[in-house]
Amino acid sequence: MARLHEYQAKALLREHGFETPAGRAVGTPAEAEAAARDIAGPVVVKIQAWTTGRKAMGGVVFCDTPEQTRDAAENLLAMRVGAFPVEMVLVEQQLDIALELFVSLAIDDAARAPVLLLGLSGGSGVEERAKQVHRLACDVEIGPDDAELSRVLAGSPIDASLNGELSRSVRAVFETAKAFEARSLEINPLVTTKDGRVLAADCRMTIDDYAVFRHPELGIDIARELDHPPTHLERVAYDAEQADHRGTFYFAQLNVASDPKEAQAPARAPQARDHPLVGFHGAGGGGSMMSMDAITHEGFTIANFTDTSGNPSAAKVYRAARIILEQPGLVGYFGSGSGVASQEQFWSAYGLAKAFWELELNIPALIRLGGNAEDRAVEILESSCKELPATVEGYRKDDTPKQIAARFAELVAQSKGGAWTPRTPTLPGFVGSDAAFSFPITGGRVWIDTQQWDGIAPIAAEFAPGLLEDKGGAPALAVGEEDVAGKDSELIACEVECRRAGVPGLFVQLDIPGLNAEGAR
Amino acid sequence: MAILIDDKKKVLVQGITGREGQARARLMLGYGTNVVAGCTPGKGGQEVLGVPVYDKVSEAVEAHDGIDVSVVLVPARFVKGAAVEAIEAGVKLLVLVPDRVPVWDAMAIAKAAKQHGAQFVGPNTLGVISAGKGVVGMIGGRAESAKAWFKPGNVGVISRSGGMSSSTAYYLGKAGIGTSTVCHIGGDSVLGVRIPDAALMFQDDADTDAIVLFGEIGGSMEEDLAALMRAGRVTKPVVAYIGGKAAKEGTRFSHAGAIIEGGKGTHEGKVKALTEAGATVVPSFGDLPEATKAVLG
Numbered sequence: 001m002a003r004l005h006e007y008q009a010k011a012l013l014r015e016h017g018f019e020t021p022a023g024r025a026v027g028t029p030a031e032a033e034a035a036a037r038d039i040a041g042p043v044v045v046k047i048q049a050w051t052t053g054r055k056a057m058g059g060v061v062f063c064d065t066p067e068q069t070r071d072a073a074e075n076l077l078a079m080r081v082g083a084f085p086v087e088m089v090l091v092e093q094q095l096d097i098a099l100e101l102f103v104s105l106a107i108d109d110a111a112r113a114p115v116l117l118l119g120l121s122g123g124s125g126v127e128e129r130a131k132q133v134h135r136l137a138c139d140v141e142i143g144p145d146d147a148e149l150s151r152v153l154a155g156s157p158i159d160a161s162l163n164g165e166l167s168r169s170v171r172a173v174f175e176t177a178k179a180f181e182a183r184s185l186e187i188n189p190l191v192t193t194k195d196g197r198v199l200a201a202d203c204r205m206t207i208d209d210y211a212v213f214r215h216p217e218l219g220i221d222i223a224r225e226l227d228h229p230p231t232h233l234e235r236v237a238y239d240a241e242q243a244d245h246r247g248t249f250y251f252a253q254l255n256v257a258s259d260p261k262e263a264q265a266p267a268r269a270p271q272a273r274d275h276p277l278v279g280f281h282g283a284g285g286g287g288s289m290m291s292m293d294a295i296t297h298e299g300f301t302i303a304n305f306t307d308t309s310g311n312p313s314a315a316k317v318y319r320a321a322r323i324i325l326e327q328p329g330l331v332g333y334f335g336s337g338s339g340v341a342s343q344e345q346f347w348s349a350y351g352l353a354k355a356f357w358e359l360e361l362n363i364p365a366l367i368r369l370g371g372n373a374e375d376r377a378v379e380i381l382e383s384s385c386k387e388l389p390a391t392v393e394g395y396r397k398d399d400t401p402k403q404i405a406a407r408f409a410e411l412v413a414q415s416k417g418g419a420w421t422p423r424t425p426t427l428p429g430f431v432g433s434d435a436a437f438s439f440p441i442t443g444g445r446v447w448i449d450t451q452q453w454d455g456i457a458p459i460a461a462e463f464a465p466g467l468l469e470d471k472g473g474a475p476a477l478a479v480g481e482e483d484v485a486g487k488d489s490e491l492i493a494c495e496v497e498c499r500r501a502g503v504p505g506l507f508v509q510l511d512i513p514g515l516n517a518e519g520a521r
Numbered sequence: 522m523a524i525l526i527d528d529k530k531k532v533l534v535q536g537i538t539g540r541e542g543q544a545r546a547r548l549m550l551g552y553g554t555n556v557v558a559g560c561t562p563g564k565g566g567q568e569v570l571g572v573p574v575y576d577k578v579s580e581a582v583e584a585h586d587g588i589d590v591s592v593v594l595v596p597a598r599f600v601k602g603a604a605v606e607a608i609e610a611g612v613k614l615l616v617l618v619p620d621r622v623p624v625w626d627a628m629a630i631a632k633a634a635k636q637h638g639a640q641f642v643g644p645n646t647l648g649v650i651s652a653g654k655g656v657v658g659m660i661g662g663r664a665e666s667a668k669a670w671f672k673p674g675n676v677g678v679i680s681r682s683g684g685m686s687s688s689t690a691y692y693l694g695k696a697g698i699g700t701s702t703v704c705h706i707g708g709d710s711v712l713g714v715r716i717p718d719a720a721l722m723f724q725d726d727a728d729t730d731a732i733v734l735f736g737e738i739g740g741s742m743e744e745d746l747a748a749l750m751r752a753g754r755v756t757k758p759v760v761a762y763i764g765g766k767a768a769k770e771g772t773r774f775s776h777a778g779a780i781i782e783g784g785k786g787t788h789e790g791k792v793k794a795l796t797e798a799g800a801t802v803v804p805s806f807g808d809l810p811e812a813t814k815a816v817l818g
Contacts, residue, residue: 107624109740112631112711140628181625183710210597211623245596248620285708286682286735286764290806293766309684310620311541311659338684340670340691342647342662371687372662397691400807 002207002223005048007090009205012180018172018187019199023092032073035091036066045072048088049081057081062094083228095201096194099158103170104186105138105177114138114177116170119188120156136170143174158192165198180218181211224252231256233304233323236514240319243443247312247343249320252305256327275301276331276412276419279324281367283337283348284309291336291368294401298409300334303327311343314489315443317351319512322425325359326515330420331412333365336404339397341371349377349394350493353384354508357499358425362389363418364411366404370397384500391415424516428507437475442485444510448475452498452505459497460506464490523651523702524677524722524729525614525642525714526554526590532657533581533588533612534559535603536595537569544659545594545618546570551664554655557585578610592616592648592657600644601626608633615713616657617643627711634713641713647683647705652690660687660705674699676813677723679716680735681706681742682764689735689809696810698817701728716742720755731758731816733809734800736791738765743791750798758816759800762809763791 004012007025014020022039025048026032036043047059054060059079061072069091079086101120108115116136134152136144149170153163169190177185187200207215212223222230222238230238237251255277278300282288288307296302304327308320324333335352349369356365365385369377378394385392391411395404430436430449437448448456448468453475460468460475467487469478477484484491491508498506526532532549536542537559549556550570558581559569565576575581582588591607593600597619604615608630617630622644634641642649648658652673660683661667670687672694680686686705693700704719706712714722716734723729732755736743743763749755766788792802803812 107628107711109710109712109742110715110745112713113628140625140632178625181623183624208624210621211625213598214623284682284684286680286685286737287688289764290685311544338682338688340687341684342659342666342687344662372666397688398695402807 002209002212002218002220003050004205004207004218005050005088006046006203007048007088008218009185009203010200012176012205013172013187013200013203016172016176016179018169018176019197020203021092021095021199021201023090025088025090026073027077027088029070029074029077032089032091033066033070036063036069039091039093042094043069043091044094045069045076046090046092047076047079047081047086048090049084049086051081059086095191095199097191097201098194099192100189100201101158101192102186102188103173103190104184104188105173105182106184108137111137113140114143114174116144116174118152118170120152120158138174140178143171143178162192162196162198169198169200180205180215181208182206183208232514233326236512237320237323239513240316240323244313244316244319247308247310247316249312249316250305250307251320251323253303253327254305255301255303256329275299277301277303277327277329279303279327279330279333279420280305281320281324281333281335282307282309283335283341283343287336287338291334291401291405294336294405295334295408297402298405300331300409303330308348309337309341309343312347314347314351314354314492315510317348318355318492318510321352321355322359322512322515325355325361325420326422328420328422330363331415331418332363332408333361333367334405334408335365335367335369336395336401337368337370339368339370339399339401343371344373345369345371345377346373346380346493347489349380350489350496353381353496354492356385356388356390356392359423360388360426361385361392363420364408364415365390365392366395366408366411367393368395368399368401368404370395370399380496380500384496427509428504430505431507431509439477439481439484441488441491441508444488444508446491447507447509449505450474452503455501455503456494456498456505459501459503460494463493463497467491522726522728523654524719524726525649525702525704526651526655526657528553528555528654530555530589530655531585531587532556532655533578533591533607534572535561535578535591535593535607537561537572537574538564538567539594541618541659542594543569545592546572548659548661548664548667549592549656552650552656552661552667554657557581558588578607578612582610582612588612590614590616590657592618594618597621597623601629604630604641605633608637608639611637613639615639615641615643616646616648617641617707617713618646618648618658620645620708622709624709624711627709631711631713640718642704643707643709643713645709646707647686649702649704651702652700658705660703670694671703672699674701675728675730675817676700677719677726677729677732678703678735679706679719679723679732680704681708681716681737682735683708685735685764685806689733692807693733693810693813696814698810698813701726710740715745717745717749720746720749720759724755724757729757731760731813733813734759734761736761736763738763738788738791739786741786744794747794747798747800750795750800759795760809760812760816761795761800761802762806763788763795763802764806
């Protein structure tokens with residue numbers, strides 16, 4: 001879930017009429033000092049970080065003067081929370097608090113509707129406030145029922161003169177959540193002041209990942225929950241996913257090899273240091289989880305979680321494999337999903353075979369391709385990788401993750417733990433040559449060596465029917481460029497089949513923007 | 522009997538002229554599902570795989586004297602519009618296959634369904650298959666695979682994972698246990714048919730003698746099923762596997778929510794709730810067939 005910082009969520013709340021303390025978010029000590037001067041009174045300075053317990057970690061500081069505020073901001077902006085450096089602090093007016101309450105909106109999966117939770121007992125501390133919680137069911141379009149909200153407020157110990165303002169504030173929570181398609185929006189505490197105001201003192205908000213595309217104004221660049229700032233490869237993978245909606249591609253780095261250049265990436269858990277890293281490529285969430293358990297059980301550490309499923313294109317599986325193999329230090333590549341996949345598994349086999357060939361893979365790769373057309377998938381993968389230095393094996397639905405993981409451990413032991421070094425992919429000589437026949441496709445370009453066309457033509461006719469034709473002994477497009485643009489899977493199949501047939505004269509060059517960017521390695 | 526789908530129900534495919542729509546229509550027709558119509562705005566009058574295509578769902582409903590089930594295979598952002606159209610046209614069961622449907626759209630679909638007395642499976646479902654009778658969605662992928670993998674029998678399967686719904690039924694079949702219906706309820710947080718709903722349908726189904734559940738961490742559906750069992754509303758034996766035990770470390774609950782909801786959503790909480798309600802919860806996925814055999818006696 002895409003999370004917003006407190007100051008971002010507060011700005012959205014204000015738009016919908018929920019008052020927040022005077023103040024602003026700043027990124028430098030000088031700006032913090034200026035913000036405190038504008039407030040002209042005691043302030044609180046809070047780190048903007050996705051965490052709970054900011055107070056306990058020293059992330060909240062109360063200041064009486066602008067000079068104190070500057071010093072506090074300097075210290076806070078040097079903090080790190082987990083893997084995230086603190087980049088902003090929020091400078092706000094201190095409040096003269098009468099009561100601490102809370103209100104939060106959540107999605108109630110049983111009701112299939114939003115629900116508002118109101119903690120109105122006024123105790124201090126989350127536990128105290130949670131003691132007496134009212135659940136207020138909401139209509140997805142209309143929000144809470146006004147009469148019910150009034151009844152709940154009337155029954156609370158809060159001064160009745162505040163009920164009008166409280167009611168407006170609770171409604172603002174619903175309207176803000178609805179407008180930005182929040183999965184959760186929590187105001188904790190919501191405070192009343194001795195001078196009779198109702199304000200959001202703190203605020204946490206998450207946006208539905210699947211709706212982020214409808215809210216570009218929120219500036220969410222990577223709509224995924226990660227416990228670290230997105231790594232370079234996670235950004236590359238996210239962009240690749242956004243560019244191709246055929247099937248699902250998810251990539252998250254869990255552990256990385258020790259490398260000072262990768263300071264931004266998630267560190268390896270200390271207990272994992274002695275356990276070699278494995279590139280993991282799953283298919284489907286449930287099966288991936290079981291397969292990762294199996295490989296972890298053999299004493300390996302998962303470098304990355306990757307899932308290509310839901311009938312992905314060969315190009316998507318290829319890009320996933322290339323991104324996985326951009327991680328240094330892997331001792332092997334393990335692919336496994338549910339084992340009984342509805343998708344046609346040979347598309348995945350083609351994508352993997354292409355990536356492994358281009359990179360001249362030299363670490364063991366074991367791929368469970370169980371499901372539709374599994375025999376063909378295994379045959380394609382194994383036969384097209386047989387010239388590689390690596391052992392590449394395909395498995396079917398009757399092979400369990402446990403057995404395959406044990407075999408994987410055996411192969412890694414035989415290869416004496418040689419670790420992977422990311423490399424530049426091999427390009428055939430005719431790529432870029434003036435003599436080659438070439439045409440663009442979505443996200444790339446196809447190259448055909450005209451010298452080998454005689455051998456390629458029958459393979460193209462079988463694996464990419466209707467796309468290419470012979471014009472006087474040379475290749476030509478049989479359809480318009482727009483009709484061939486989305487046929488990348490078929491053309492990748494052709495490329496691999498041509499190589500298997502000993503006529504390696506067709507190549508699909510696929511872009512992965514940012515993958516080999518300067519300094520990425 | 523089976524639940525949700527059989528060989529008689531009249532099925533509409535929304536988005537039938539698209540790549541996914543055509544591929545899934547081919548599977549459903551090949552398996553024997555009674556697919557009578559397709560719907561794509563602007564493509565009315567065409568035929569896909571011999572199935573007539575209409576511009577509007579209401580036209581298909583009229584031409585075929587009612588539609589029982591609509592399978593929605595349009596891009597995620599159009600699912601809400603397509604689903605609400607079908608609900609308003611009087612279709613009482615929808616199967617929402619696409620992944621990435623925004624959750625506020627899913628809740629809007631739920632509201633429309635409630636108003637019209639309709640149900641929906643999904644979003645993000647692989648579909649539902651009643652072995653030997655019919656399939657809706659994409660479960661099995663191809664008709665010949667679906668026929669080979671799913672053996673007719675007396676066990677109802679409910680799964681939160683798409684791939685694992687096929688795996689569960691396949692490994693049960695290998696152990697000689699057939700299924701009445703396999704229902705992938707979907708991977709999203711707001712679902713039309715939830716685990717307890719599907720369990721109640723299996724409870725009422727004369728062809729089902731036991732329920733096998735592939736559950737996962739998060740949410741409260743497994744606990745809700747346990748509550749139904751304790752209340753005596755689900756009395757057929759339940760055999761369950763709960764995935765995600767190892768994943769619990771990274772799972773976060775919002776602070777106040779974690780306090781209010783108590784132990785709901787965790788692996789231990791789900792295993793405990795189901796076990797105490799009388800379900801057989803197996804520690805390893807591979808144990809499901811043996812445990813199922815044991816409860817069937």
